[in-house]
Amino acid sequence: MLPSTERLLLGPGPSLIAPRVMRALGAPMLSHLDPDFVVIMDDLRARLERICRAPEGSFAFAMSGTGTSGMEVAVSNLVQPGTRVLSIVSGYFGDRLAQMSVRYGGEVEKVAVDWGRAVDPDAVRTMLGKTRAEVVTVVHAETSTGVLNPLEAIATVAREHDALVLVDAVTSLGGHPLDADGWGLDAVYSCSQKCLGSPSGLSPVLFGPLALERLVPCRGFYFDLELLEDYWLKRKYHHxxxxxxxxxxxxxxxxxxEEGLEARWARHERHHRAFAAGLEAMGLSLLPPEGERLWTLNAIRVPEGIDDAAVRKHLLTKHNMEIGAGLGPLAGKIFRVGLMGASSTPELVTACLTALEDALAAQGFRAPAGAGAAAATAALA
Amino acid sequence: MLPSTERLLLGPGPSLIAPRVMRALGAPMLSHLDPDFVVIMDDLRARLERICRAPEGSFAFAMSGTGTSGMEVAVSNLVQPGTRVLSIVSGYFGDRLAQMSVRYGGEVEKVAVDWGRAVDPDAVRTMLGKTRAEVVTVVHAETSTGVLNPLEAIATVAREHDALVLVDAVTSLGGHPLDADGWGLDAVYSCSQKCLGSPSGLSPVLFGPLALERLVPCRGFYFDLELLEDYWLKRKYHHxxxxxxxxxxxxxxxxxxEEGLEARWARHERHHRAFAAGLEAMGLSLLPPEGERLWTLNAIRVPEGIDDAAVRKHLLTKHNMEIGAGLGPLAGKIFRVGLMGASSTPELVTACLTALEDALAAQGFRAPAGAGAAAATAALA
Known part of the structure; x- marks a missing residue:
């Protein structure tokens, strides 16, 4: 069975995919140890290192699985029974990182942050002083709340306490500045289907030199970093x-x-700001305060009395447009609109605002006609 | 970077992929919870159940990872510290199953079989009587040796001792008869890129009703069957x-x-037999004895004094044809020729024999000119 339609993908991912990427997907199959394929693997590693701004002595690769598999590679090779972990939990994915660390035997303490707010690095400093954690887990861009955590500051605090910084960059890599070398990030994982603009199924993973020094014995096989290094670097069959x-x-x-990292980040920022201006003109508001907002994913408060599922269904059926729902405690309370990779365009910004105006109107929420698109267009000018 | 060529894929996998499948790969992206996608997931589950001949009350799905990820799903949800496991080790993948069971805390005993031979079900019976194993792990089609293990008989023995049967069907599903219901198989995993003829990256997994009753707490997150069931059956987000x-x-x-399972198995058998007849006419021999041979993967002894790597390189560079090398103790001793899925055709049987004749001749091994292809053609007639 195949899909009946080509959706406008403006949810939390997957994003739209450039035709060039779709054509690459259909290139002739090669086996995993073909001399031609090995060259492609090496090229990919180098690209991932550049895009993460990896320090000398890093190991970057693409895990054969989704972003969650990358999370498990990072956790299962750095957390073992007894490892002291400090998990910053400011949303669903921060919580998942804490859960996973517990599964691998970590003694996990949390810095709990209200969903919709960024963590205060001072709170991390205080907790690190108390817990002497060996590993700090943090979600850079919290997909569930639309919040950007101050990663550089957190990494600085972690380094003061000689703790490894384990970073979820699933919704930031390729959309927000990230500098593993400059900021001192030790392990970073992401996904392929959001800001990078590829189908899901691969997770870019980076282990910096300090993380590679401090690997713990991995209990699993598929996620064992030593086996993965042997595969990527020594061509020893693993999967x-x-x-x-x-x-x-x-x-x-x-x-x-080709676009350039800085230009790409700027594009994501520009389209987010235009979209936010449009929302404001429509009388809608974003969950996170100014300065803590993601450029890649917009968490919009569902107006009082509006049925979020009806709005999303209207968008899907009348406009062939997907946006996301809230997760966990935010279910029913926010819409999540992703403007990532090939989905971050001026045309989709205005199209989404216009469709949202229509869908909300059908539920009884009347924004001034055309105000959203007009404000966004003005912001883009 | 993209591949420079379209190889004739006759190694241990990936196999060639039908154009229809490549076109499906490029269909428009849908998100993982899109109403259209959910229908496709349900359809896929039903197809996998039929192809595995799953008993009532099974749970079949496709794991987001390669065959090895399927192996880890099966092991990590059925083996916990203290679980008594009997692993049949007749090759590289049987050994990997044993290793993985050890990683998950299993008390693993092995039935060791010479590489190149099938296991004797009586040896399994004896060991089961001694060890009272709760789980028997077995590779149906051992990709490293070209051997078919007598799965039905093994499953019968395991059932006599109330042990679960955990089956690697990576190189058999879709190429050799497999009947989860009729034979009493409890957990089965496979891959997408061999006899099923799709790109790698997904692992079909089946848990039968008894396995579902006897799940152990999974230590991992990505492979946790309860979370995977919630995702596939209740649409609860997991990855x-x-x-x-x-x-x-x-x-x-x-x-x-569309081809029909029986017709597909018969096709694999027919082409294997023709290929084997061709090899014999060329003075080459297969590692496993008659009756223990896979139809899907042919393990050919490297003739005395021949450099296997030079032969494989000749095939790759002069004929654009990939075949596989031996693994572990069989490195340098066998060639592995896969005739699976879309790679199992009369044309590729004769093309491979002809190319092999040329490549071996370049290394000083002279088969009677055209004898291989002629014998295969006769066998196909």
Whole structure:
């Protein structure tokens, strides 16, 4: 069975995919140890290192699985029974990192942050002083709340206490500035289907030199970093990588580098700001305060009395447009609109505002006609 | 970077992929919880159940990862510290199953079998009587040796001792008869890129009703079957499935069912027999004895004094044809020729024999000119 339609993907991911990337996906199959494929693997590693701004002595690769598999690679190779972990929990994915660390035997303490707010690095400093954690887990861009955590400041605090910084960059890599070398990030994982603009199924993973020094014995096999290093670096068979997904990610990263990281970040910022201006003109508000907002994912408060599911259904059925719902405690309370990768365009900003105006009107929420698109257009000018 | 060529894939996998499947791979992206996608997921589950001949009350799904990820799903949800496991080790993948069971805390005993031979079910019976194992792990089609293990008989023995049967069907599903219901198989995993004819990156997994009753707490998160069931059955978010790979697998399974399972098995058998006749006419021999040979993967002894790597390189560079090398103790001793899925055709049987004749001749091994292809053609007639 195949899809009946081509959606406008403005949810929390997957994002739209450039035609070049789709064509790469369909390139001829090669086996995982073919001499041609090995060259593609090396090229991909180098691209990932550049895009993460990896320090000398890092190991970057693409895990054969989704972003959650990358999370588990990071946790299962750095947390073992007894490892003291400090998990910053400011949303669903921060909580998932804490849960996973517990599963791997970590003694997990949390810095709990209200959903919708960024963590205060001073709170992290205080807790680190108390817990002497060896690993700090943090979500850079919290997909569930639309909040950007101050990663550089957190990493600085962690380094003061000689703790490793384990970073979820699923909704930031390729959309927000991230500098593993400059900021001192030790382990970073992301996904392929959001700001990087490829199909899901691969997770870019980076281990910096300090993390590589402090690996713990991995209990699993699929996620064992030593086996993965042997595969990527020494061509020792571990699993049969999906060449199709590797081609697509490779092409997507080529596009990222052609655009330039700074230009790409600026594009995500510009379209977010235009979208936010449009929302404001429509009488809508974002959950996070100014200065803590993601450029890649907009968490919009559902107006009082409006049924969020009806709005999303209207968008899907009348406008063929997908946006996301709230997760956990935010279910029914926010919409999540992703403007990531190929989905971050001026046309989609205004199209989404216009469709949202229509869908909200159908539920009884009347924004001034055309105000959203007009404000966004003005902001883009 | 993209591949420079379209190889004739006759190694241990990936196999060639039908154009229909490649086109499905490029179908428009849908998100993992899109109403359209959910229908595709349900259809895929039903197809996997039919292709595995699953008993009532099974749970079949596609794990977002390669065959090795499927192996880890099976092991990590059925083996916990203290679980008594009997692992049949007749090759590289049987050994990997044993290793993985140890990683998950299993008390693993092995039935060791010479590489190149099938296990004797009586040896399994004896060991089961001694060890009272709760789980028996077995590789149906041992990719490293080209051997078919007598799965039905092994499952019968395991059932006599009330042990669960955990089956690696990576190189058999879709190429050799497999009947989870009729034979009493409790957990089965496979891959997408061999006999099923899709790109790698997904692992079909089946848990039968008894296995579902005897789940152990899974230490991991990505492989936790309860979370995976909640995702596939209750749409509770777990990870962002790769829609592209799901489309391709769905199309590949459609082709399997259009051909018919019995017809497909017969095709694999017919082409294997023709290929084996050709090899014999060329003075080459297969590692496993008659009756223990896979139809899907042919383990050919490297003739005395021949450099296997030079032969494989000749095939790759002069004929654009990939075949596999030996693994572990069989490195340098066998070639592995896969005739699986879309790679199992009369044309590729004769093309491979002809190319092999040329490549071996370049290394000083002279087979009677055209004898291989002629014998295969006669066998196919």
């Amino acid at each position: 049969t990588m999906s060449a199709s997904l590797i081609y697509a990610l490779s092409e997507a990263l080529t596009i990222v580098e | 962002t499935m790769s829609a592209s790979l799901i489309y391709a697998l769905s199309e590949a399974l459609t082709i399997v069912e």
